[in-house]
Amino acid sequence: MAAKKTTKKANVSKEELLSYYRDMLLIRRFEEKAGQLYGMGLIGGFCHLYIGQEAVVVGLEAAAKDGDKRITSYRDHGHMLACGMDPNGVMAELTGREGGYSKGKGGSMHMFSKEKHFYGGHGIVAAQVPLGAGLAFSDKYRGNDNVTFTYFGDGAANQGQVYETFNMAALWDLPVIFVIENNQYAMGTAMARSTSSPDIYTRGAAFGIKGEAVDGMDVLAVKEAGEKAVAHCRAGKGPYILEVKTYRYRGHSMSDPAKYRTREEVQKMREERDCIEHVRDMLLTGKHATDDDLKAIDKEIKGIVNESADFAKESPEPDVSELYTDIYLEAEA
Ligand SMILES: Cc1ncc(C[n+]2csc(CCOP(=O)(O)OP(=O)(O)O)c2C)c(N)n1
Ligand SMILES: [Mg+2]
DSSP states (O other), rough: OOOOOOOOOOOHHHHHHHHHHHHHHHHHHHHHHHHHEEEEEOOOOEEEEEEEETHOOOOOOTTTTOOEEEOSOOOOHHHHEEEEEHHHHHHHHHHHOSSTTTTTOOOOOOOOBTTTTTTOOSSSSHHHHHHHHHHHHHHHHHTOOOOEEEEEETTTTGGGHHHHHHHHHTTTTTTEEEEEEEEETTTEEEEHHSSOOSSSGGGGGGGTTTEEEEEOOOOOHHHHHHHHHHHHHHHHOEEEEEEOOOOOSSSSTTTOOOSSSSSHHHHHHHOOOOOOHHHHHHHHHHHHOHHHHHHHHHHHHHHHHHHHHHHHHOOOOOOOGGGGGGSSSOOOO
8 A cells, every 4th residue: 555644734835736736637637538549449559557646757857957867667658748748749659640759650668758858668677777877877977967767666676677777876876766656566466465575665775775765645745755865866975766655546558457456445545545636635725726726727638638639640640661760870971
């Protein structure tokens, strides 16, 4: 189960709360729409939705600055939207269309944005972890103060390459934040069946890497922990581990019937711990927004998501000649 509710009396402005609400809602509605398009056969292959985990990326993006990098697994749509990538380009990539971020040739798991410093989208479990350390190495080498957010799951945390990476990141004081999105399951395997210790964040101790666990259903707690980790990295103190306790509401991918957990378990999380409802409550009880204000935001988000779906349906499929492009880097003359 995710960590207990930990929100202290929040020192947060109305504007901040509204922006977190908006950003988390955009991810949720976008993912719901992606699920629908998948059901209609417009999205092929695999599709891993991020519903339930929205507070993780939104909280951490609130702690980031321009120039910081991010890299993650296949469950990546939320990360792309949270760092400001265009919903139209993301949705069109999901449907394999020319207007997509990889011109329709990459799909859900292979999208990148140089402009937003988003380095994918990786289908091989934990492959992004050494790559993330490499990105951080490049910043250290260049002598700037950027940090790299390297996201991976509780299942990925059991991969050997994670520990090879921890060693190098600590040895070279790389400015990388290892964000373990602990959503309690790796495909159909509950964490207790695969992982020897429930506290994954302690696994950096052998390498001298500081770590902490955070309530991932609370966007403010995530942001606060993110700011601490970022300050550590920017000060040149090396890597930091954040184990963010979260929960995915949907199956592992769209083809997962999720028979390994009860409906009641999912329902309980939705009803008692939902990250969007939590901010909604704060906005209403703090009188920062009225029901009508929130309805207007909901409407605006729905409009953005519907537009992205229309764009994704209307954009043409890539031309056959595109099979031969973007394979090798063209040498400059
Ligand atoms: C090296 C490798 N082994 C196995 C798989 C199959 N696989 C895909 S996702 C996954 C589970 C990963 O779970 P976790 O790291 O907790 O991430 P989550 O899906 O929960 O976000 C597995 C075993 C793979 N893609 N790559
Ligand atoms: Mg997991």
